[in-house]
Amino acid sequence: MRFEYLTPATLKECVGLLGELGGRAKIIAGGTDLMLNARSRLIDPEYVIDITGIPELGRIMDDQGGARIGAAVTVRDVSVSPFVKQSYPLLATACSLIGSVGIRNVATIGGNVCRASPSSECSPPLLCLDASAKIVSPRGERTIRLDECFLGPGCTTLAPDELLCEIQIPPSNPGTRSVYLKHSQRGSIDLAIVGIAALAVLQPDSEVCEEIRVGLGAVAPTPIRAHAAEKLLAGHALEDGNIAAAAQAAADESQPISDVRASADYRREMVRVFVTRALREIRGRR
Ligand SMILES: Cc1cc2nc3c(=O)[nH]c(=O)nc-3n(C[C@H](O)[C@H](O)[C@H](O)COP(=O)(O)OP(=O)(O)OC[C@H]3O[C@@H](n4cnc5c(N)ncnc54)[C@H](O)[C@@H]3O)c2cc1C
Numbered sequence: 001m002r003f004e005y006l007t008p009a010t011l012k013e014c015v016g017l018l019g020e021l022g023g024r025a026k027i028i029a030g031g032t033d034l035m036l037n038a039r040s041r042l043i044d045p046e047y048v049i050d051i052t053g054i055p056e057l058g059r060i061m062d063d064q065g066g067a068r069i070g071a072a073v074t075v076r077d078v079s080v081s082p083f084v085k086q087s088y089p090l091l092a093t094a095c096s097l098i099g100s101v102g103i104r105n106v107a108t109i110g111g112n113v114c115r116a117s118p119s120s121e122c123s124p125p126l127l128c129l130d131a132s133a134k135i136v137s138p139r140g141e142r143t144i145r146l147d148e149c150f151l152g153p154g155c156t157t158l159a160p161d162e163l164l165c166e167i168q169i170p171p172s173n174p175g176t177r178s179v180y181l182k183h184s185q186r187g188s189i190d191l192a193i194v195g196i197a198a199l200a201v202l203q204p205d206s207e208v209c210e211e212i213r214v215g216l217g218a219v220a221p222t223p224i225r226a227h228a229a230e231k232l233l234a235g236h237a238l239e240d241g242n243i244a245a246a247a248q249a250a251a252d253e254s255q256p257i258s259d260v261r262a263s264a265d266y267r268r269e270m271v272r273v274f275v276t277r278a279l280r281e282i283r284g285r286r
Contacts, residue, residue, distance in 0.1 A: 001038050006049045011056055011136065014049060014163060019138030021047050023160040029072050030106035032099070033115045057110070057165065060084065065171030071110025071164045075122070076101070078109055088169060090178035090197050091125040097180070097188045098122075110164045113149060116156045116222065117191075123150075123223035124197035124215030125180055126167065134166040143168070150222035173201050173211065177285045179278045183270055185261060192218045193262045194270045198278040200238070207238040207283055214246070214275060219254035219267050226250035229275065238283040247275040 006025070008014040017025065025047035028034050037043045051057055057072035060081050067087065069078065078084055079095035098104055098112070098121045112122040113133065123146070131146045138161060146167075149156050158164065178199040184190040195217030201210045212233045214226040229250040236242050256267035 001041075001044075003038070003045050004047045006047055007053050008049065008051070009053055011054055011163075011165070014051060014054060015136055015138055017047075017049055018161040018163060021049075021161075025049050025160075027051055027114075027163060029108040029111040030074065030103075032103055032107045033111060033117075051110075051163065052108075063168075067167075067169040069109055069167045069169070071114075071166060072108050073110075074105060075107050075109055075112060076104040078122075079104065087172050088125070088129055088178075090180040090199060091122065091129065091169075093180040094121045094125045094182070094195070094197065097182045100189050109167060113146070113167070114156055114158065114164055116150055116152075116154050118153055118221060118223065119191045119195065119218035120223055121182065121192065121195055121217065124195050124217040125178075126169070127215040127223060127225050128178070128197045128199040128213040129169045129172070132168045133164050134168060135162050136165045137162040141165075147225070152221045175201050175204070176211075177202065177282045179281045179285075181274050181278050181281075183274055191261065194218050194267055194274055195223075196271070196274040196278045198275070198282055200233075200279075200282050202238065202283075209233045209236060209238060214250055214278075216250065216254055216271060219256040219271055221255065224254075226253055226275070228253045233279075238279055243276055243279045243283075246279065247272045250275045 026045040028048045052072050057070040059070045061068040075095040075098050079092050085092045134143045181196045182192045183194045197215035199213045214229050217223045229246040232246045251268045251272040254271045256264040258264045
């Protein structure tokens with residue numbers, strides 16, 4: 001493992017380096033994923049560009065009620081941010097369930113998304129929150145919906161000279177209730193067997209869903225929204241029968257694999273169980 005370590009101090013300098021070095025360079029943020037891959041020779045970059053010294057990538061900003069979270073903000077800072085906890089509690093919870101304290105102190109939200117792991121903890125909540133990704137490169141700037149970032153396990157739509165700059169989240173409806181549940185063998189230190197995010201706006205004085213979104217992690221090649229489950233619940237009450245039908249639909253639309261952590265059948269069943277739990281928890285919240 002031999003590479004030149006570059007530490008741009010500004011976004012402009014970083015974009016210049018990406019333009020000059022293209023595919024010969026890899027971006028490093030917390031390095032919790034990249035360093036493992038480099039050590040096991042899955043990647044062999046000539047240059048590594050550390051983005052953690054770029055001030056605008058390290059900020060969480062309240063943008064008229066919406067959030068702009070710099071790609072290099074650590075998941076620990078996201079999890080303890082009073083603004084994120086207040087406005088997007090499911091994202092704060094998901095970030096608090098990543099790895100150990102040591103991992104959370106360096107792992108970044110941008111790295112979690114760009115790693116494109118099916119079991120990414122941040123992605124199901126961000127999909128439910130309709131988040132977007134602001135991307136910069138020597139060719140300029142573009143913003144895409146988060147679901148447009150993912151191609152498959154470890155694969156994003158970002159070109160080698162593109163940098164995820166910021167995660168943007170629209171303001172949340174004041175009545176929004178949300179939850180994130182992680183099921184794993186060894187608590188937060190282990191990757192999820194399933195990760196379930198759910199978000200709902202219920203009509204006042206009734207349990208009818210005005211808005212309902214369900215995000216699934218670790219049960220498909222990429223984190224996904226459970227659209228069939230959402231369709232079953234939209235405009236209907238969060239009653240046990242409807243919840244059961246939606247949870248089954250979410251299990252049916254998942255495409256899990258068997259691996260060292262769990263079999264595909266077990267994962268599918270856990271989608272049903274944890275979507276049920278998540279929706280019941282939302283119903284119980286005021
Ligand atoms: C012991 C351990 C436990 C873990 N537990 C969990 C867990 O419970 N849940 C979970 O989701 N993950 C877990 N992970 C995986 C990993 O730590 C996280 O996904 C983390 O958020 C990755 O962020 P990072 O900043 O360390 O990324 P890095 O390792 O720095 O980068 C990851 C990848 O993204 C690219 N990249 C990083 N930032 C950008 C950017 N701004 N623009 C473009 N590309 C970029 C890098 O080039 C690299 O390919 C764990 C890892 C370890 C080692």
